[in-house]
Amino acid sequence: MMKRSVLVMLMFVCSVMAMAADETGIIRGRVTTSDGNPAEAVTVTFKGSKRSAVTDENGNFVVRNLNPGTYTIGISLVGYDTYQQEVTVKEKETINITIELKVSTKDLQEVIVSGNKLTRNSSDYVSKINLRNTENAQVYTTITGTLLKQQMAFSVDDALYNSPGVQTMWQATGRGGDGGAYYNMRGFIVQSQLRNGISGNITSRADAVNVERIEVVKGPSATLFGSTLSSYGGLINRVTKKPYDHFGGELSYSMGSYGFNRVTIDINTPLDKENKVLLRTNAAYYTEGSWRDFGFNKGIVAAPSLTYKASDRLSFNFDAELYSSSNASEPFVFFYYPTDQLKAHTPKELGLDYRRAYSSNDIFQKSKVANFFGQMNYKISSAWTSQTNVSSSYNNSDGPFAYFYLVPNQDPNKPGADSMVRAVQSTANSDMNVYEIQQNFTGDFKTGILRHRVLAGLDYLHQNSGQMFYGTDFDVIPKNGLIPTYAKFNRDNLNRMLQDGSTVWYYPYQYQASTYSAYAGDVVNITDYVIASAALRVDRYDFRGNFDPTVGGYKDGYAQTFFSPRFGLVIQPIPDMVSLFGNYQNGFTNKPGKDWEGKTFDPEAANQFETGIKVDLFGGKLTSTVSYYNIKVKNVLRADPQHPNFSIQDGTQRSQGIEAELIAHPVRGLDIVLGYAYNDSKFLEASDDVKGLRPDVSGSPHTFNSWVSYSFSGALKGFGIGGGVRY
Numbered sequence: 003m004m005k006r007s008v009l010v011m012l013m014f015v016c017s018v019m020a021m022a023a024d025e026t027g028i029i030r031g032r033v034t035t036s037d038g039n040p041a042e043a044v045t046v047t048f049k050g051s052k053r054s055a056v057t058d059e060n061g062n063f064v065v066r067n068l069n070p071g072t073y074t075i076g077i078s079l080v081g082y083d084t085y086q087q088e089v090t091v092k093e094k095e096t097i098n099i100t101i102e103l104k105v106s107t108k109d110l111q112e113v114i115v116s117g118n119k120l121t122r123n124s125s126d127y128v129s130k131i132n133l134r135n136t137e138n139a140q141v142y143t144t145i146t147g148t149l150l151k152q153q154m155a156f157s158v159d160d161a162l163y164n165s166p167g168v169q170t171m172w173q174a175t176g177r178g179g180d181g182g183a184y185y186n187m188r189g190f191i192v193q194s195q196l197r198n199g200i201s202g203n204i205t206s207r208a209d210a211v212n213v214e215r216i217e218v219v220k221g222p223s224a225t226l227f228g229s230t231l232s233s234y235g236g237l238i239n240r241v242t243k244k245p246y247d248h249f250g251g252e253l254s255y256s257m258g259s260y261g262f263n264r265v266t267i268d269i270n271t272p273l274d275k276e277n278k279v280l281l282r283t284n285a286a287y288y289t290e291g292s293w294r295d296f297g298f299n300k301g302i303v304a305a306p307s308l309t310y311k312a313s314d315r316l317s318f319n320f321d322a323e324l325y326s327s328s329n330a331s332e333p334f335v336f337f338y339y340p341t342d343q344l345k346a347h348t349p350k351e352l353g354l355d356y357r358r359a360y361s362s363n364d365i366f367q368k369s370k371v372a373n374f375f376g377q378m379n380y381k382i383s384s385a386w387t388s389q390t391n392v393s394s395s396y397n398n399s400d401g402p403f404a405y406f407y408l409v410p411n412q413d414p415n416k417p418g419a420d421s422m423v424r425a426v427q428s429t430a431n432s433d434m435n436v437y438e439i440q441q442n443f444t445g446d447f448k449t450g451i452l453r454h455r456v457l458a459g460l461d462y463l464h465q466n467s468g469q470m471f472y473g474t475d476f477d478v479i480p481k482n483g484l485i486p487t488y489a490k491f492n493r494d495n496l497n498r499m500l501q502d503g504s505t506v507w508y509y510p511y512q513y514q515a516s517t518y519s520a521y522a523g524d525v526v527n528i529t530d531y532v533i534a535s536a537a538l539r540v541d542r543y544d545f546r547g548n549f550d551p552t553v554g555g556y557k558d559g560y561a562q563t564f565f566s567p568r569f570g571l572v573i574q575p576i577p578d579m580v581s582l583f584g585n586y587q588n589g590f591t592n593k594p595g596k597d598w599e600g601k602t603f604d605p606e607a608a609n610q611f612e613t614g615i616k617v618d619l620f621g622g623k624l625t626s627t628v629s630y631y632n633i634k635v636k637n638v639l640r641a642d643p644q645h646p647n648f649s650i651q652d653g654t655q656r657s658q659g660i661e662a663e664l665i666a667h668p669v670r671g672l673d674i675v676l677g678y679a680y681n682d683s684k685f686l687e688a689s690d691d692v693k694g695l696r697p698d699v700s701g702s703p704h705t706f707n708s709w710v711s712y713s714f715s716g717a718l719k720g721f722g723i724g725g726g727v728r729y
Contacts (some may be wrong), residue, residue: 026605034102036082043622048054049074050072129523133617143217144216149161155209155254158208170183173207186233186235196232198548206301207300211266211268212303216239230500250270253266254266260290261289283305284303301326307322330362337407347499357673370398376391398431422480426496430471431470433468438464439462459521460519467514469512515544516544519542525536532572538568542565568588570587603651607637612630622667638655654685680703680704709725
């Protein structure tokens, strides 16, 4: 009965909105500067009404539900002449205008910019087509470069606390292949592997020196991004700084406690008089110690970016990310024994001295990253564009990585764990190569009264792992108190043990895998108030196998095909300002192996249903998203209770929760960021020892983040104060 009442109410609301839309008009426009570049975040006013709009990153704006009549469009932008134009709106009519702002010859006495620089109202990457946030049925958070500067966030790790529900589970180790940081989103593990919507993994700490903003996309996203680069919880996309058409730059130095020093440079310059070839280079050098007795991290990053504008319709972008770093890792404690044997269920009960590293500074690992990117953009017509992307990602590491595990006491009269094993897992010139080629076609056109924003794409991703691990247990020490052999865990003693070889184990992790994908989607404006979207991906995964040196070739290869759909619906009671949305999204993970009967496993699949509300009020000065999601995972592998050493594929897991975010710029100089997330994750169908329990990788069920800052003006211009709380 409740569902029927809600359906009737929605039909009534949609009918009323449709009738209202028939009596009004629409103005769509694009604002550019005199050099042809889009004018972003410009406020467009309409004299004769109380309406206004803010241009997106492509300079586009739209104002709906304008009553018939004559309006004066007004635009004021620092450094350009004030623009005014009269337009007449008629019933059921859409007016399309293009506005070019002319450079002003007047001297500037004072510039005051007021706007919300902590949010972005649109993205080209989240749906692979340009959509305003209020038009998108998917939830995402944008962490802008302005917020990074306010917080002095120098890495992706530092920045991600600003996204509700994101938790750092494992800091970057620098280990080639899988050494990047691990995060938790919506109860699932995810890494930051995307850069400008394409593969660009960094296995050391991902520096923010060339980051323009970070997009945290929530929920299963395999339909558009595949399963290799995303997780059931979502994905993290680094959007990088681009060259611009005049000389400029910035040099900065930062210092802090525990020997932290950082120097960065950002320099941009045109390479020709016509401003067709533009170069921007970002670089950083950093070094820091640790609040523990041992530990350090140092490195250098260089990220050049070159843009070539061949014509008004054709342009090229060439980028690189080059890293060289070394670090003595944070102490990692693994749990090889059940917590009941250790008599510890909380970190405090472990009894470890967290001021100790239990290692030394000469046990460290070296890491290198060399990522290269190319992009070609071609405007086929006024309605269609083509984008071709290629990327090559190389990560390498060499050296020992220290870790520890507690050992239960052997005396039954003394329960607990008073001893700890110090061990190393090392990489021997290990590397990981990932190559991706992606072709996207996007269209924006009408069929009758329906507006279509269409995407069609092809993607090829190849992984080539050349990782080699080796390690050994070094010694057993008391976990606290006086430790006479504490300083013996050093490189010289470790090298002697490794050369002896009697206790050393080796583990090659060398494989090749290719993924072939095709996808298509359409975002349809049914009315000014209702937007529907649908997309489908077909994914062919070809795992060549793991390299076996004993046979000199690859073995245990397999191939799987999967179809991944997604659907979305947006209802805007107030267009571009208030949106009610719902989505169905899908993710999957390819699973190797066979069951007891010799049947190859199917891919694991996750399906999400989500609903919520988005608001974008007062010209973007107040934005907020509140949503409820429910993700169910099927085809989960679990131990076969009837056949030891085999698995069965009947496991299920559910993860549900709520997320809320608010970003506000209530008065000039004041910025507020608030976020809260709750997650309830549990195994539904699983082995008896974990059935009904929360997965150990799901993180904390509650998270809260906040940030408040104030930037002074007048005589104190350039100074600011800010602070935040994370839970």
